[in-house]
Amino acid sequence: MEKVIDIKHLNKSFGNHEVLRDVNFSVAKGEVVSLIGSSGSGKSTLLRCINLLETPSGGEIIYKGENILDRNHDVRQYRTHLGMVFQNFNLFNNHNVLKNCVVGQQKVLKRSKAEAEENALKYLEIVGMDKYINAKPSQLSGGQKQRVAIARALSMSPDVMLFDEPTSALDPEMVGEVLKVMRMLADEGNTMLIVTHEMEFAKEVSDRIVFMDKGVIVEEGPPSQVLVNPQHDRTKEFLKRTLKQ
Amino acid sequence: MSLESILSILQDNWPSYLRGAYITLLIAIFSTIIGALIGLFIGVMHTIPLRKKSFKSVVLKIINIILSVYVEVFRGTPMIVQAMVVFYGIAAYGYVMDTFIAGVLVVSLNTGAYMAEYVRGGIVSIEKGQYEAAEAIGMNHFQTMIHVILPQVIRNILPATGNQLIMNIKDSAVLSVISVTELYFSASSVAGATFKFAEPYLIACIMYLIMTFAASQLLRFLEKKLDGPSDYNFQTGKEVA
Numbered sequence: 001m002e003k004v005i006d007i008k009h010l011n012k013s014f015g016n017h018e019v020l021r022d023v024n025f026s027v028a029k030g031e032v033v034s035l036i037g038s039s040g041s042g043k044s045t046l047l048r049c050i051n052l053l054e055t056p057s058g059g060e061i062i063y064k065g066e067n068i069l070d071r072n073h074d075v076r077q078y079r080t081h082l083g084m085v086f087q088n089f090n091l092f093n094n095h096n097v098l099k100n101c102v103v104g105q106q107k108v109l110k111r112s113k114a115e116a117e118e119n120a121l122k123y124l125e126i127v128g129m130d131k132y133i134n135a136k137p138s139q140l141s142g143g144q145k146q147r148v149a150i151a152r153a154l155s156m157s158p159d160v161m162l163f164d165e166p167t168s169a170l171d172p173e174m175v176g177e178v179l180k181v182m183r184m185l186a187d188e189g190n191t192m193l194i195v196t197h198e199m200e201f202a203k204e205v206s207d208r209i210v211f212m213d214k215g216v217i218v219e220e221g222p223p224s225q226v227l228v229n230p231q232h233d234r235t236k237e238f239l240k241r242t243l244k245q
Numbered sequence: 246m247s248l249e250s251i252l253s254i255l256q257d258n259w260p261s262y263l264r265g266a267y268i269t270l271l272i273a274i275f276s277t278i279i280g281a282l283i284g285l286f287i288g289v290m291h292t293i294p295l296r297k298k299s300f301k302s303v304v305l306k307i308i309n310i311i312l313s314v315y316v317e318v319f320r321g322t323p324m325i326v327q328a329m330v331v332f333y334g335i336a337a338y339g340y341v342m343d344t345f346i347a348g349v350l351v352v353s354l355n356t357g358a359y360m361a362e363y364v365r366g367g368i369v370s371i372e373k374g375q376y377e378a379a380e381a382i383g384m385n386h387f388q389t390m391i392h393v394i395l396p397q398v399i400r401n402i403l404p405a406t407g408n409q410l411i412m413n414i415k416d417s418a419v420l421s422v423i424s425v426t427e428l429y430f431s432a433s434s435v436a437g438a439t440f441k442f443a444e445p446y447l448i449a450c451i452m453y454l455i456m457t458f459a460a461s462q463l464l465r466f467l468e469k470k471l472d473g474p475s476d477y478n479f480q481t482g483k484e485v486a
Contacts, residue, residue: 053377076383084381090374094396096477103392104382135477156382 001028003062004160004191005050010059012042012049019045021215023059027160032192034202037212038238043195046212047164050193051082080108083153087165089145091137097124097148098133101155109156116155123151127181143174147181154185161185163194199242203227211235246443254444258435265431266452268345272420272427273413273460275349280356280413281406287312287357288364288398289390312361319358325419327351332423348425352417356409363405367398400471407464411457428452 003026012020020042027033035043048054050061052068052075060067068078091100101120105111111119124130127147137145146166153161163182167175179201186192186205196202202209202223209226211219211234219226219235230236255262290309295302319327331354332347342350371394379389418429432449436442 051381053381076385079381080383082381084378086374086378086381088374090372090378092375092378092393094393094400104384107388107392108383131479132477136473139477152382 001031003027004029005193006060006062007050008060008062010046010049010061011057012045012054013057019215020049020056023215023217025210025217025220027191027193029159030189030191031207032186032190032205033194033208033210034206035193035195035210035212036197036199036202036238037218038241041212042215043212044164047162047193047195051079051084051162053084076108080104080156081159083156083158083161085146085149085153085161085163085166087168089137089142089149089169091145091149091152093137095136096133097129097135097137097140100137100148101152104152104156119157120151120155123154124148126154126184127151128177141174142170143177146170146174146178150178150181150185160191160193163192163196165195165197167196167198197242199227199239211238213238246447250441251444251448254435254439254441255448257439258431258445261431261435262428262448262452265426265428265449266456268425269414269417269427269429269453270456272345272348272352272417272425273410273456276352276356276413276417277406277410279349279353280409281360281402283353283357284360284362284364285395285399287316287361288368289395291361291365292368293386315354316358316361319355320362323419324351324355324416325422327355328420328423344420344423344425347423348417348420348427351420352413356413359409360402360406363402364398367401368394370401371397400468403464403468403471407461410460410464414456414460415453 006026008024010020010023010025011018023042023046025046035046037043045054049056056069059069061069063078063081066073068075092103095103098117098120101124102113102116105116105119106113109116121130121133124133127150129144129147129151132140132144132148137148140148150161150166166182167178170178175198179198182192182194183201183205192205194202194206204223206223208220209223210217211226211230211232213234219230219232225231226235227239230239290305290312293305295305328348328351331351332342332344335342335347375393375397376389379393384392417425417427420427421430421433424430428449432445435445435448439445
């Protein structure tokens with residue numbers, strides 16, 4: 001299967017602290033991959049390294065046959081192909097819902113205003129936020145903000161959607177509406193990489209689960225294997241702890 | 246001092262007072278706008294992220310040092326002294342500036358020095374997530390500033406800018422030392438001509454108060470306008486497209 005992103009020997013350290021150690025990992029087209037692991041295991045850092053919000057200390061990130069960590073590679077161009085959804089939504093506070101989904105298309109992808117708005121409305125409708133296009137982020141609930149953030153990322157027509165704990169900052173009753181949208185996107189065949197603590201959700205939607213601990217990938221495979229019949233002690237221990245809660 | 250004497254002075258000198266107030270307002274408004282632009286420029290220059298050890302970063306560092314010196318000098322000296330130094334300093338080189346332009350220059354530079362710090366603080370206080378979201382979407386630093394960060398900074402520093410406008414209306418009075426014909430200058434001319442002192446300055450006092458009060462109300466209105474309506478309407482996509 002065609003690999004959209006291929007990561008080889010990725011390292012990341014903050015000062016003396018090694019957060020990622022020799023991570024090898026890839027995402028295929030149309031695949032839904034969930035990264036799980038306890039806090040501090042490096043899963044968020046891995047996701048942030050992929051779109052270069054953190055600069056890796058070493059290794060390669062191959063996208064369309066090119067190593068984007070090469071010094072002269074156009075990072076901004078590459079980033080437009082990745083849709084990022086943050087834990088804290090990070091909607092642009094100065095823009096309303098529609099403008100949030102339009103500004104990147106217009107300024108970065110140089111789409112016309114009409115085209116960008118049409119596109120934005122299409123995705124806002126998919127996430128069920130098309131009625132709120134006039135609202136400012138401060139007027140929305142957490143779940144609504146996150147759905148707008150998803151629409152904003154989709155509007156850029158990315159090859160891969162990256163989700164960094166998209167439901168961790170939400171009240172329990174709002175988690176459902178966001179997961180519902182994500183489930184729909186997964187069913188439509190979008191390529192998705194999800195950092196999550198929602199084990200049930202990960203089990204349902206993922207083609208593959210990657211378990212990380214202390215900066216390394218311990219185990220990966222289909223949910224039926226990693227979540228139901230884990231091979232490693234560390235995975236077993238982690239699952240026992242999370243399922244108990 | 247009686248109401249009658251005030252009214253009679255006003256009757257004889259109102260054109261001079263009005264001209265003075267007009268000049269005061271012009272100087273205050275121009276200087277606040279120019280000063281705010283200077284402040285924005287310096288604030289942005291101070292927050293440009295650069296790779297270490299590139300040629301650009303060395304140039305930027307030098308520019309930033311010069312800008313910091315400017316800020317310290319103009320914040321650290323009285324405006325009345327700055328006015329004298331700028332006006333007579335330039336005159337010493339054989340070029341006599343128009344006093345109005347010299348006045349705008351001095352007040353602008355003074356305002357810019359203060360605004361630079363407000364802007365820098367405003368930029369620093371914007372949460373990191375706003376930058377990350379803009380970066381993740383593929384915006385460069387310039388686009389991030391223009392479309393995401395500065396609009397929020399400008400909203401946040403608006404109250405400080407309003408303060409600065411009010412201060413400029415009042416403090417432009419010191420420009421009378423270089424003979425700018427603003428409101429205080431008008432009042433002292435009237436005082437000199439009528440040999441009365443309380444009345445002419447009381448009139449000026451009231452006029453300053455009217456101007457500063459109007460300015461603060463105007464800015465309050467502008468803030469509300471920028472914030473937009475506090476409620477929003479449901480709208481379907483078809484109405485927009």
